[in-house]
Amino acid sequence: MIVESAQPDRCEDPSSKVRGGKTQVASFWSSNPCGSGLAGGLEPGTPEFFEVTEAIRYRREPFVRDFAQFEKWKGQWVLEVGCGMGADLSMFARCGARAFGLDLTYTGSSLASRRLQHLGLVPRVTVGDSERLPFRDGTFDLVYSWGVIHHTPNTDAAAMELMRVARPGGKLVVMIYNRRSLVVLQAYLMYGLFRARPLASLKEIIASHLESPGTKAYTVNEVRQLFAGLKDLRVTPVVTPYDLRLGRNRFMPSWVAALVPSNLGYFLVVEGTKPGETGSSVL
Numbered sequence: 001m002i003v004e005s006a007q008p009d010r011c012e013d014p015s016s017k018v019r020g021g022k023t024q025v026a027s028f029w030s031s032n033p034c035g036s037g038l039a040g041g042l043e044p045g046t047p048e049f050f051e052v053t054e055a056i057r058y059r060r061e062p063f064v065r066d067f068a069q070f071e072k073w074k075g076q077w078v079l080e081v082g083c084g085m086g087a088d089l090s091m092f093a094r095c096g097a098r099a100f101g102l103d104l105t106y107t108g109s110s111l112a113s114r115r116l117q118h119l120g121l122v123p124r125v126t127v128g129d130s131e132r133l134p135f136r137d138g139t140f141d142l143v144y145s146w147g148v149i150h151h152t153p154n155t156d157a158a159a160m161e162l163m164r165v166a167r168p169g170g171k172l173v174v175m176i177y178n179r180r181s182l183v184v185l186q187a188y189l190m191y192g193l194f195r196a197r198p199l200a201s202l203k204e205i206i207a208s209h210l211e212s213p214g215t216k217a218y219t220v221n222e223v224r225q226l227f228a229g230l231k232d233l234r235v236t237p238v239v240t241p242y243d244l245r246l247g248r249n250r251f252m253p254s255w256v257a258a259l260v261p262s263n264l265g266y267f268l269v270v271e272g273t274k275p276g277e278t279g280s281s282v283l
């Protein structure tokens with residue numbers, strides 16, 4: 001086994017050591033674990049908290065299941081990079097995958113760990129950095145990362161790392177934000193045009209206003225370059241509720257998404273295969 005069922009409470013938080021942007025990224029996600037705002041007043045880490053946040057997650061982002069294909073990975077080695085509170089990680093584990101999770105923050109990895117424990121599953125979760133994954137080359141059958149590597153300062157390094165730790169013939173499923181999306185257009189209108197800053201760059205607006213400091217968003221071609229090392233590379237734009245937002249927690253009805261050209265969707269989902277000999281994991 002590559003990590004000894006890493007328990008986050010025995011790990012040191014690397015966010016205390018990282019410099020510059022990454023410290024701010026870690027600090028943001030420590031204070032706002034992804035999805036925790038959906039829980040109303042529920043106590044973080046309780047079974048009710050996990051149930052409610054999970055239900056809302058898959059109601060808002062039902063397409064996650066189509067891309068992750070949780071059932072397909074039974075018995076296989078799966079790594080989720082940036083697992084946050086562990087909703088998807090626990091789905092892989094519940095479906096029988098040998099699932100490992102990693103997150104930059106102690107808060108995220110500790111909540112993910114507790115979620116798995118509540119479900120009676122072994123928590124294999126560690127604090128770590130997508131830019132320097134603590135795993136050997138060619139380890140995993142699936143490397144999965146949903147909405148993470150656009151937050152880390154060196155996204156190129158993170159993409160290389162995700163490809164490195166997949167086994168030859170192994171798969172990657174990665175979601176990255178789309179710069180040519182309705183969400184980014186809304187951000188430009190709110191923080192550029194309506195604030196009399198029509199010349200503000202999209203990159204600056206995204207870095208300052210979309211979640212953690214320094215967030216980036218990519219075009220389909222840029223994403224293709226990031227993952228040029230993969231074969232059968234597919235980049236699928238997905239229209240999300242966030243593209244159809246009317247207010248903080250108010251969205252247009254989901255059928256409206258079908259009327260929006262898919263290439264304007266906020267999520268770009270990358271799927272590809274690491275080249276090389278196929279076969280089972282080296283573990």
Ligand SMILES: C[S@@+](CC[C@H](N)C(=O)[O-])C[C@H]1O[C@@H](n2cnc3c(N)ncnc32)[C@H](O)[C@@H]1O
Binds near residue numbers: 084087129146148151
């Ligand atoms: C938008 S949340 C997504 C969480 C989870 N994948 C989900 O879909 O709910 C982004 C997550 O990426 C993590 N993250 C950001 N930079 C990271 C890095 N360099 N290495 C590992 N995780 C990182 C954050 O701590 C946070 O939990």
